[in-house]
Amino acid sequence: MTETLQDTLDRALIKAAAQGKAEQLSSLLQQRANPNAGAGVSPALFAAAAGNHAACIRLLLAAGAKVDVTNSKGSTPLMVAAFNANLKAMRVLLDAGADRSLKNRDGADALTFAKARESSEAVALLNEDADEIIQRSRLGDRMLEEIFNFRTLERISLVRKGAGQPIEALYRESFTQIENLPALRDAFQKHRLRGGKRTVEDVFPHRIDKQKAGLRRKPE
Secondary structure, three states, X not given: OOHHHHHHHXXXXXXXXXXXXXXXXXXXXXXXXXXXXXXXXXXXXXXXXXXXXXXXXXXXXXXXXXXXXXXOOOOOHHHHHHHOOOHHHHHHHHHOOOOOOOOOOXXXXXXXXXHHHOOHHHHHHHOOOOOEEEEEEEEOOEEEEEEEEOOOOEEEEEEEOOOOOOEEEEEEEXXXXXXXXXXXXXXXXXXHHOOOOOOHHHHOOOOOOOXXXXXXXXXX
């Protein structure tokens, strides 16, 4: 593959990411476009985050894009997503392990940008507690809210009609009582990616072979 062809693919990738064209982006990646195209200047992942294109962000990350890749000012995709209050992009980036503590060349971090935008939702997202992973799903005509508390190693399940509505039922159980291990694994991965310190041994004592768990642990 010639350098000229690579440059063409990479430029097209950045454009597709900026425009939220997930199918085109996927095709370009299959043609060996660089998922980190534009790193240090205007990265493809940065463009996708600026446009709140969650599907494009996932594709780039799956292809090997660095979640904390920076632009010419040292800003990360999480920073631009926070500045634009792009909550979908922020969630995908945070769940992929984006470092919310990084600062650009002006000394600003993602929280600085969220506050500048005056987005209470973006600020709340960045201030989420790594020890409390919340997952929401539908339960018939009700909403199930599961709070995985990694301080106390227990799950608190709340049933409501909808977000912000009164609690109709509450269940509390220790992690050792949870039968839905995939849900606990998912919560544990998010806990680690957000900087949580609990280990496999803490969360899955005597219940799972850590060699088979397939849990991605954040490097120390």
